[in-house]
Amino acid sequence: MTESSLTQRLEIEVDNYQQTVLALRALANEILFDENTRDIRQGGSAHCGRRFRTSPRNRHTPGTNVHPDLAVVRSASSGILAEAKLGFDSDPTLFERRIVQTAKQLEKYDDDLTGWPVRDGQGALRHDLALLVNFEDARRAVRRLCTLMQEGGLALERQFAVLSISRLARSSGEWPTLALEHGSLTDSGKTEKLDNRIPIRPEILDASPVFGQIRLCDHEPPLPLMMQLVHQALVSNLTADESEQYNLEGEVLKELSVGQLQHWLGPYAFKRSDSRDPVVPRREWIRAALSRFIDMGWASKAGSGPDRFTYHHKRGRKGCNDPLGRFVEVCARYAEQAERKKRRQEGRARERRQREREKLKKRHPLFAEQIALEDGLSP
Amino acid sequence: MSERDRHAELAYRALYARHSSEAELLATADAVCSAWTPLHGSLFGLSLSSREVVGYLSSGRRKTRGFSVRGDDLLRVELPVEGARGLPRGGRARAYLLVNPSDHMACLLGFPADHASVWVELRRYMLSSAISVYLRTEEFRQSLLPLSRIVRVTGFTANVLWDGSQRVKTRREWFPVQKDVQEFFGELEEERQWLRSIELVVKDADQESSGRIKRDLTFSCQKGLSGFWRTALQAVRTTAGETRGIYEKRDVQSARGRAARPLEIRYESAVFNDKRQNRRLIRVLRTLSDSGLSVFHPNPFLHAGLLDYSDGSTYTIWVTDNCAIKIIPGVRASARSLGRLCNHINECFEEGSIEEAPL
Numbered sequence: 221m222t223e224s225s226l227t228q229r230l231e232i233e234v235d236n237y238q239q240t241v242l243a244l245r246a247l248a249n250e251i252l253f254d255e256n257t258r259d260i261r262q263g264g265s266a267h268c269g270r271r272f273r274t275s276p277r278n279r280h281t282p283g284t285n286v287h288p289d290l291a292v293v294r295s296a297s298s299g300i301l302a303e304a305k306l307g308f309d310s311d312p313t314l315f316e317r318r319i320v321q322t323a324k325q326l327e328k329y330d331d332d333l334t335g336w337p338v339r340d341g342q343g344a345l346r347h348d349l350a351l352l353v354n355f356e357d358a359r360r361a362v363r364r365l366c367t368l369m370q371e372g373g374l375a376l377e378r379q380f381a382v383l384s385i386s387r388l389a390r391s392s393g394e395w396p397t398l399a400l401e402h403g404s405l406t407d408s409g410k411t412e413k414l415d416n417r418i419p420i421r422p423e424i425l426d427a428s429p430v431f432g433q434i435r436l437c438d439h440e441p442p443l444p445l446m447m448q449l450v451h452q453a454l455v456s457n458l459t460a461d462e463s464e465q466y467n468l469e470g471e472v473l474k475e476l477s478v479g480q481l482q483h484w485l486g487p488y489a490f491k492r493s494d495s496r497d498p499v500v501p502r503r504e505w506i507r508a509a510l511s512r513f514i515d516m517g518w519a520s521k522a523g524s525g526p527d528r529f530t531y532h533h534k535r536g537r538k539g540c541n542d543p544l545g546r547f548v549e550v551c552a553r554y555a556e557q558a559e560r561k562k563r564r565q566e567g568r569a570r571e572r573r574q575r576e577r578e579k580l581k582k583r584h585p586l587f588a589e590q591i592a593l594e595d596g597l598s599p
Numbered sequence: 600m601s602e603r604d605r606h607a608e609l610a611y612r613a614l615y616a617r618h619s620s621e622a623e624l625l626a627t628a629d630a631v632c633s634a635w636t637p638l639h640g641s642l643f644g645l646s647l648s649s650r651e652v653v654g655y656l657s658s659g660r661r662k663t664r665g666f667s668v669r670g671d672d673l674l675r676v677e678l679p680v681e682g683a684r685g686l687p688r689g690g691r692a693r694a695y696l697l698v699n700p701s702d703h704m705a706c707l708l709g710f711p712a713d714h715a716s717v718w719v720e721l722r723r724y725m726l727s728s729a730i731s732v733y734l735r736t737e738e739f740r741q742s743l744l745p746l747s748r749i750v751r752v753t754g755f756t757a758n759v760l761w762d763g764s765q766r767v768k769t770r771r772e773w774f775p776v777q778k779d780v781q782e783f784f785g786e787l788e789e790e791r792q793w794l795r796s797i798e799l800v801v802k803d804a805d806q807e808s809s810g811r812i813k814r815d816l817t818f819s820c821q822k823g824l825s826g827f828w829r830t831a832l833q834a835v836r837t838t839a840g841e842t843r844g845i846y847e848k849r850d851v852q853s854a855r856g857r858a859a860r861p862l863e864i865r866y867e868s869a870v871f872n873d874k875r876q877n878r879r880l881i882r883v884l885r886t887l888s889d890s891g892l893s894v895f896h897p898n899p900f901l902h903a904g905l906l907d908y909s910d911g912s913t914y915t916i917w918v919t920d921n922c923a924i925k926i927i928p929g930v931r932a933s934a935r936s937l938g939r940l941c942n943h944i945n946e947c948f949e950e951g952s953i954e955e956a957p958l
Binding site: 234235238239387395396421422423424426427428429432433448451452455456457458460463464466467468487533535540541542543544545 | 726858860889892899904913956958
């Protein structure tokens with residue numbers, strides 16, 4: 221793969237990740253939105269990648285942990301579990317494999333799961349299931365899931381809905397839109413609303429006190445996006461004195477730990493309510509971003525302890541007016557170098573194997589034919 | 600020494616002699632202000648009192664830089680400047696700082712080279728407390744219309760879209776015959792131009808004044824400073840004081856309920872019907888000094904994040920509506936930075952009205 225195609229791939233990955241997070245936020249917001257008070261439901265909460273325990277009666281994995289993409293608690297007795305599958309493969313075999321995996325995953329969630337963030341003694345929480353897909357994949361995904369249901373490949377006891385996210389052009393603009401593609405939810409009002417299509421107004425979502433700042437889900441973001449968030453968090457958290465130093469001297473060195481950064485990046489993730497919710501962002505993600513900053517010369521390891529770094533915030537640095545673009549470019553270059561290195565190593569290994577076989581052939585001329593045959597079989 | 604140099608030297612001595620009050624300073628400024636020795640100034644928001652300014656400029660990095668401030672209410676700010684051309688007393692720039700605690704506005708006044716040097720340094724060293732304020736064309740109109748009896752327009756610079764709305768061109772014009780304020784703004788609106796600066800003549804009672812005001816409220820005066828100060832400058836100052844509140848306390852940190860309060864720049868026409876405008880907006884945002892723009896999704900709707908390096912303010916920018924740019928402040932977003940961003944879009948992309956985004 222060339223650097224430009226890797227750049228393009230990374231840009232698509234960043235966009236897909238953002239769209240996934242936007243879709244999860246929009247769905248959570250919609251499920252928790254109370255039409256009467258025109259506000260988020262009191263006592264409701266949304267969780268991304270929360271750890272649930274399946275019951276001993278689970279059809280696939282009894283007594284194990286599962287981590288659905290989104291868990292929304294509407295009240296002490298009702299909730300929704302959603303799985304986001306944005307971007308099915310166009311290749312029919314890969315699509316089929318993914319849809320079967322998804323069906324299995326949904327069946328795992330169709331269970332009396334433990335781990336809902338409700339107080340003891342409040343009784344069992346009954347949840348619906350939702351699958352969130354891209355509008356482009358919605359038709360064929362629904363078709364295939366229906367066939368699986370008819371054939372017995374997917375049997376769900378709970379209410380199940382397939383929802384799509386699309387970019388819908390309207391006369392006054394273009395909005396991401398949530399829509400119901402198949403099935404229904406227990407709440408008939410929400411089902412009807414989703415069936416009528418709900419335009420997501422991102423500015424409203426961004427201004428929400430609950431979901432406004434969220435940029436991360438429980439899956440690792442593409443590296444350039446993580447770098448962009450780290451860079452932003454660092455600049456936003458400079459002290460007044462550091463900010464003044466940057467403005468006057470054009471440069472400031474900020475020493476900090478990975479833990480500190482994790483704390484600053486916390487508001488970019490779904491709020492944690494207890495230890496069942498994953499810690500997002502994970503330290504490994506931050507370390508990966510910092511490591512690339514070190515490669516770029518934007519940071520260095522601090523001698524004062526492990527996991528401590530010094531960030532070099534400097535004016536007029538190449539690409540600082542387009543941080544994400546610069547990070548994509550750098551990551552693509554490193555990926556291309558890594559790929560080239562891998563290819564070189566593979567080539568060298570192939571040559572080495574070839575030389576060894578030639579030696580073997582010379583040493584054991586009687587078996588030369590068999591060795592040549594193995595040559596053809598080996599990769 | 601030429602006559603002009605001698606005149607400049609005398610004017611310089613008179614202006615920077617000790618003045619006990621604002622009125623006394625304005626009277627001297629009136630006398631020295633001429634085409635040969637114009638006076639330059641800036642109106643800006645200031646969150647500190649005179650006493651606090653003195654304390655602030657005489658300490659820390661400001662002290663190291665060499666700031667010196669004299670006076671109680673009428674402050675004279677001085678600082679050493681290297682290699683600045685046009686300073687009559689090379690090596691030291693001087694300007695007056697007039698602080699008005701009632702509307703938290705201040706004015707820096709001096710001869711052009713002195714004012715320029717002090718203004719640049721004051722903004723750098725008082726980043727969080729000296730806040731540039733900006734006026735839109737409509738706000739200029741609102742300010743000057745009540746003065747239409749005494750104020751006439753003699754020239755202007757304005758921006759206009761051309762090349763199929765793909766570029767902004769700056770137009771400069773000086774009128775052979777002075778124009779009525781209402782007529783001038785009517786023509787500007789008709790031709791869909793938005794102001795960068797306006798040149799005015801004020802004929803008030805027995806005095807005639809003339810000067811130019813830019814949209815960032817820096818000004819120059821060639822004649823009759825006190826008249827210009829009392830009328831045109833006072834009018835724009837009042838409007839600026841009233842309108843700058845819209846940028847305050849919009850970030851997550853300071854907003855009630857921990858939610859950001861978005862702003863929108865709304866246009867009368869569906870600007871973003873043409874999706875090429877998304878690209879143009881990206882290009883314009885990239886030219887905002889000392890900031891970084893990360894574009895997540897350029898088309899058909901625009902989703903970008905802007906980081907203001909000067910104070911760490913962050914914004915999410917959305918264009919989903921054909922008639923508006925939505926600006927959502929992040930965890931931290933200062934009024935200074937938000938005002939700067941909105942003015943940059945208004946000045947370099949297209950001027951719209953700045954409103955509370957409906958939620």
